[in-house]
Amino acid sequence: MSPADTFHVYDTTMRDGAQQEGLNLSVADKLTIAGLLDDLGVGFIEGGWPGANPKDTEFFKLAAAGEVPLRNALLAAFGSTRRAHGNAADDPQVRALLDARTPVVTIVAKSHVRHVQDALRTSLEENLAMVRDTVAVLVGEGRRVFVDAEHFFDGYLADPAYASDVVRCATDAGAEVVALCDTNGGMLPSQVFEVVQKVQDATGAQLGIHCHNDTGCAVANSIAAVQAGAMHVQGTVNGYGERTGNADLVTVVSNLQLKLGRHIIDPDALRNALHLSHAISEITNIAPYGRQPYVGASAFAHKAGLHASALRVDPDLYQHIDPALVGNSMRTLVSDMAGRASIELKGKELGYDLTDRPELLARVVERVKGMEQDGWTFDAADASFELLLVEEVDGARPRYFDTESWRCIIDSSPGDLPALAEATVKIHAAGERHVATGEGNGPVNALDHALREALSATYPELASFELIDFRVRILDAATGTDATTRVLIETRDADRTWTTIGVAPNIVHASWLALVDSFSYGLLKRGVQPR
């Protein structure tokens, strides 16, 4: 029996999390996020609402075509009960859920009398029929069905009998789990504990919990529900979600596993929690929150002072868990990954054994620390880190070409036409000077074209490199357009995909640095010698 049968870790980052202000996921983003969640080992991934918008529909089309390969997790499609007075089997919304061909379907059902009457504008009896019919049709088509009982806690406080009836109705019709939702997020843990326990006793249903953080208690409410008997917990990565957000899934899972001894995630996978959180921040482009429990940059950071000497004696006296359990580390300095151990580990991962080279290691640590101070981050740019490592190990990085200068001109076009960019690069390779100009719809595109053109005769291998992703983050945003810019470029060829980084006040300059690293790394990995 897999853990997903006894206790459900259910992620809704891509559906309910996507309700967050400023968060907008493309189909490509969703594919990447699904893979990351699968690596963490969550049991269920809610992919979106098929039919609600073109992106979600497209995502489930790809999933049905087998293009969302999940090793552990099961994909869930989210939707609602059939329309009032309609037929569930013919309901377009229910059809869209079935067409998504996911093993799990989660439907939202109303369980608060006022919401049924004032928002849905139907009768209490018809609402029960909607739940019953929709669950039955989906179960009849072989789906595992979970029901999100919306506004459950407010509903229970208003009319416990009716709210419980919704749970019974769903369960009787074949729903595997009924997740009680604190949709408005107004509950406190003591209330959640009491209501879950009572509903459990009254209905005997398998219950889940879905919390929002409006009282700052989403995590505690989720834990309280599990302590009262819930066997299914929903949340989002980084606590994304509407208003104050949803329960932060990593925090909930870490608390359950590390504090309450529930084995719900492979401990080795949990060591990837920090990576997961940061990788998803990069995708959403929402700056990570330093004070986030477990995975925040400050979560195990200690200000030097009162505790410093005792910290050295026994760090366990001053931290609530070993930070390595979630992939984090204790910090007394302002640096993310510049600890020796993590650099050594990273080197090992890339095939460089630094164990017996303490001086080299110290040099790399110092350099990385200095660069991180300036805004570089090697977490997401392995290729640039490897080039740095090669430079320290071999004394220099391979010099495929020397840059004399580059220039980029962006000109407005008449009317509403898109502006164009033109770049000229002057470089030296194979003993000759090469000058080339490239055009593009943006500066990086133009520089990419110009640099390829200038190098094509010397390194025909470049023709197989393709830039597939380009990300920009503005650092120290408080200074507006004077800020530092960090650019990440992802490139691929037939054999691999790699990411490089550039940091500079000027976005075009930062892009140029990442581009040069991208070309150099690609040539290095193909075994090309400088010509």
Place this chain on the structure above:
Amino acid sequence: MSPADTFHVYDTTMRDGAQQEGLNLSVADKLTIAGLLDDLGVGFIEGGWPGANPKDTEFFKLAAAGEVPLRNALLAAFGSTRRAHGNAADDPQVRALLDARTPVVTIVAKSHVRHVQDALRTSLEENLAMVRDTVAVLVGEGRRVFVDAEHFFDGYLADPAYASDVVRCATDAGAEVVALCDTNGGMLPSQVFEVVQKVQDATGAQLGIHCHNDTGCAVANSIAAVQAGAMHVQGTVNGYGERTGNADLVTVVSNLQLKLGRHIIDPDALRNALHLSHAISEITNIAPYGRQPYVGASAFAHKAGLHASALRVDPDLYQHIDPALVGNSMRTLVSDMAGRASIELKGKELGYDLTDRPELLARVVERVKGMEQDGWTFDAADASFELLLVEEVDGARPRYFDTESWRCIIDSSPGDLPALAEATVKIHAAGERHVATGEGNGPVNALDHALREALSATYPELASFELIDFRVRILDAATGTDATTRVLIETRDADRTWTTIGVAPNIVHASWLALVDSFSYGLLKRGVQPR
């Protein structure tokens, strides 16, 4: 009897909150913060640790001279117990506490056997004597004494008898309250509840609670302690503090007052909570957290189209409290999940009544949907949305200037020097053609300078506009540098802050669009007519 005698709201923003990474308060900052906290109506304000650093010493000197005028709150000085095997009356640290001449003194005491033995390196008996002596001396000098029992919960789990002895010792010596501290922040609410209840039963002491947020449960743990009998709750504004921070005092107080019906703060003062939170953010220069419960910018923001129609009917169905109770307000976000209802609500919020204009409303909805398809998003760019609305309502947006052309050149600099950018804009305003060139460290910076220069004679008002944030998101990243770019620009003047958006394949073009919107919106809101 004042509320401060029956239930204590105790703020430690200026002492424990100041342990936060990157937070540094001047004496002037502390004076301002004390005034703001007093306005909120907290009972006690911990001002710092006299003698620990010059700023704290100076602050208490000013306080003793009557220069920290508090209407309601009492000032507390924080320090520790006397040294091991010393005399409390002569202890320099205790003397510094007395010299601060505050009505309240709070001392930290060890209550965990391992911390006494391994960190303090003294005997368990001597530690008890240190607590007893120090409290007695301070009480003898007429101070109200509170004791912070450090690492209490971990200590209680390790050795409940000793931890309880510390509480008894402090109380017997005259301490008014013993605040149980979850110093490492590793507790969950169920544990806190149980321990507080047991200690209360065993000692009969007046207990307080001091929580950190390492499990994401600082607020819930504080509430659990109060439910178990604690009559004194500590926290910090905005949850500032070491690692993951302390319990957010505004959230704790709001929960106690608005959810559990405890009257601990004047309801009119609580309506200032949002102002307090933002004003203190301005002082600390730590960006406010949008998802902060109660007072966050997103705390009452709704995105889902699903809810918008019902929101109109009865907002109470979708919000856990009336946001006005904490000085916040409901916001509707315009997004691709939006239908007519949310556009109508948003219009209303901005002062445009669209209720009886279904055709106009339909036109705006269509336009927003089409633009969102192309990558625009208005949920983060109210100002651009308002310009769009003005255009549809009035037939055209105010045209402050016409663009003939713009151009930007980015040139590499020799060696490792940062690249520079130069922009030239040609515009028409006030019947004349203006050509201006600006330089900057990046293209947007250069365009901003050039456009200001070109418009300065016609619109001197622009001088007060300042670009304060600039964000870039690459959309449909799967296509690499051919992707669409979304730029958000945040601008402020003396009266307001606004965000505008630009979307284009070319990042510089997108920035230009956002910049033009930024200037236009700023002029519009100042009531400037096109010249």
